Amino acid sequence: MAERQEQAAPDAVLTRIGQVVMLHHGGDREEARERLLGLWAELGEDGDPLHRCTLAHYLADTQDDPTDELAWDLRALSAADELGDGRDAGAPGDLGDVADTRQEGAIAIRAFYPSLHLNLAADYVKLDRPDAARTHIRRARDACTVLADDGYGNGVRAAIGRLELRLGDEGRGGGESWGPPRQRP
Secondary structure, X not given: OHHHHHHHHHHHHXXXXXHHHHHHHOOOHHHHHHHHHHHHHHHOOOOOHHHHHHHHHXXXXXXXXXXHHHHHHHXXXXXXXXXXXXXXXXXXXXXXXHHHHHHHHHHHHXXXXXXXXXXXXXXXXXXXXXXXXXXXXXXXXXXXXXXXXXXXXXXXXXXXXXXXXXXXXXXXXXXXXXXXXXXXX
């Protein structure tokens, strides 16, 4: 029974984050920010990296000050990097559901990187730091290889293209196609 509760806990946190995001998308930015900050206080700086990444990613969207938005986006990237570099992906020889959950989190994070870097690029544009913006837009583009040919993937790729145009970086991909991976026959 306790094992099932441990498995449900990560889903419960992501569900709570999703509910607050819906509140934000419904137009209540201040209430969403307060609830997300409450969740952040519950998780703490040492909470699950997938949860911290997701939460910081959405907290950035509720900020009024571009500097605060950048700080939250940097927290999101830092948490993603914890999973991406294996620091929290379970030690070799780990068995069981906890290791499986961490591995799933590391896989899920890979699809988050294009959006994380895109948001950082947009933050740097707002702060009039075009060189930093270009660095992150290139990283966003490079990370797109993991995105599917679906609404989310196409939306992220389109947003990257729009920001590249805004930065005057159209064609930086060397003329090669960087769309979704195609399935081989």
